[in-house]
Amino acid sequence: MKQAMDILALFGALSDETRLRICFLASEMELTVGEIAQALGQSQPRVSRHLRILDEAGIVARRKEGAWTFVTLLLPDDSPVRALMRKVSGETARAVAADAKRLEAIRIERAETASRWFNARSQQWDMLRQxxxxxxxxxxxxxxxxxxxxxxxxxxxxxxxxxxxxxxxxxxxxxxxxxxxxxxxxxxxxxxxxxxxxxxxxxxxxxxxxxxxxxxxxxxxxxxxxxxxxxxxxxxxxxxxxxxxxxxxxxxxxxxxxxxxxxxxxxxxxxxxxxxxxxxxxxxxxxxxxxxxxxxxxxxxxxxxxxxxxxxxxxxxxx
Structure with missing residues (x-):
């Protein structure tokens, strides 16, 4: 989290439900912008606009990796803001729970993609290990x-x-x-x-x-x-x-x-x-x-x- 965080910018950024949901997703694992859009069921341009606001408030960091942009949550686990986030209820809590289910599908998709790439090369690697x-x-x-x-x-x-x-x-x-x-x-x-x-x-x-x-x-x-x-x-x-x-x-x-x-x-x-x-x-x-x-x-x-x-x-x- 940036040292000189503006408290108004912080709470202003988190006052939007979509941005709050993004924070919940990023708290689980480092995600690409596309994966966040998939979990939220929203377009990438819209998600990117929300991420810019969260980035400017020092809540997340965006990092380019080839053609992808990865998003990392900067709020420490023991921060008061994270404690407040865990108190969400009602429609927002239900949306966060639904996002978590879609996130699990993304985890599985990641594992399957990695497995296919690895298996395509496993014969060569096995030969080298021998x-x-x-x-x-x-x-x-x-x-x-x-x-x-x-x-x-x-x-x-x-x-x-x-x-x-x-x-x-x-x-x-x-x-x-x-x-x-x-x-x-x-x-x-x-x-x-x-x-x-x-x-x-x-x-x-x-x-x-x-x-x-x-x-x-x-x-x-x-x-x-x-x-x-x-x-x-x-x-x-x-x-x-x-x-x-x-x-x-x-x-x-x-x-x-x-x-x-x-x-x-x-x-x-x-x-x-x-x-x-x-x-x-x-x-x-x-x-x-x-x-x-x-x-x-x-x-x-x-x-x-x-x-x-x-x-x-x-x-x-x-x-």
């Missing part, structure tokens, strides 16, 4: 690399299906997943919602070379099976290091250098894995201090978990 150690072994190595320090604010770059957020967001103060693909973000949303309230994370569309985050924003950054898609791996590491604050940790998970050329053609890999020395050099050039890597063997391809810390600034000695 080339390396079981996922649970790799995830255990990642957990080990993250152990021994608070996760703080977690950023998962190239979040894909959202698996890293599902595993580690519950132990963080805040978690954000970033991916360039709207289709992958759709899958991640379905997955995180299915995980329930234990996984609190937000998702944003963005490029690994230009993350939509401020300098030193994060305490923990993960790049899980992302770097081999990068034309310029060092640039991706530099960008991850940029958003990492002092004392933070970067964890890279990728294949050790290999010769499986077909992965370029079948999976779009730009790099056939990485040697330890090359990764260590890129980490140092990004201003990070590498830690000993962990190898996860168990297939034709070895997965390595590299990690590095952002050194805290040295304190000046008193004169």
């Amino acid at each position: 080339l390396h150690a079981p996922e649970e072994d790799i995830e255990a190595a990642i957990a080990s690399a993250l152990a021994g320090r608070p996760l703080g604010t977690l950023v998962d770059v190239g979040t894909g299906t959202g698996r890293m957020l599902e595993l580690f967001a519950p132990g963080s103060d805040a978690a954000i997943g970033i991916d360039r693909s709207p289709d992958m973000l759709r899958i991640a949303r379905v997955r995180l919602e299915a995980a329930g309230e234990a996984v609190q994370a937000s998702l944003r569309q963005g490029d690994m070379f230009a993350l939509p985050l401020a300098d030193a924003f994060a305490d923990t950054v993960i790049l899980h099976q992302v770097l081999h898609f990068a034309h310029q791996p060092r640039a991706a590491i530099d960008e991850a290091a940029r958003v990492l604050g002092a004392g933070g940790r970067l964890v890279l998970v990728d294949f050790e250098a290999h010769g499986r050329e077909e992965l370029r053609r079948l999976h779009g890999h730009q790099r056939l894995g990485f040697a330890d020395g090359a990764v260590e050099q890129m980490l140092k050039l990004a201003g990070l201090a590498p830690r000993p890597p962990q190898r996860v063997e168990g297939g034709e391809l070895t997965v390595t978990v590299w990690s590095a810390d952002r050194p805290a600034p040295r304190k000046r000695r008193a004169a």
Whole structure:
């Protein structure tokens, strides 16, 4: 919620039943403008006008993601305004209940769309998984690399299906997943919602070379099976290091250098894995201090978990 919220603008925005219904919908999950229009049974232009008023009052935020615009409610769960909203009755309460039923249909539609997209590619992904150690072994190595320090604010770059957020967001103060693909973000949303309230994370569309985050924003950054898609791996590491604050940790998970050329053609890999020395050099050039890597063997391809810390600034000695 914006700090300098005008109380008249706030109550003026919420005095309209449609805008109040929009707030109830947005309190359940992040929705596109089209999904809100579907749940309300109203046109998108009309919904957009109401959203502009709510945005100007600091009640919601609108965020572009490709051709879609997502809407997030900015009112905290424990705000007095949310408490007042829960006291609605009569026709408005019945309208809110009907909206909730239509919202459930939207949830199902999201899940089915994500499932179709995932299933169309599952054969290729299954083939790739057969080339390396079981996922649970790799995830255990990642957990080990993250152990021994608070996760703080977690950023998962190239979040894909959202698996890293599902595993580690519950132990963080805040978690954000970033991916360039709207289709992958759709899958991640379905997955995180299915995980329930234990996984609190937000998702944003963005490029690994230009993350939509401020300098030193994060305490923990993960790049899980992302770097081999990068034309310029060092640039991706530099960008991850940029958003990492002092004392933070970067964890890279990728294949050790290999010769499986077909992965370029079948999976779009730009790099056939990485040697330890090359990764260590890129980490140092990004201003990070590498830690000993962990190898996860168990297939034709070895997965390595590299990690590095952002050194805290040295304190000046008193004169």
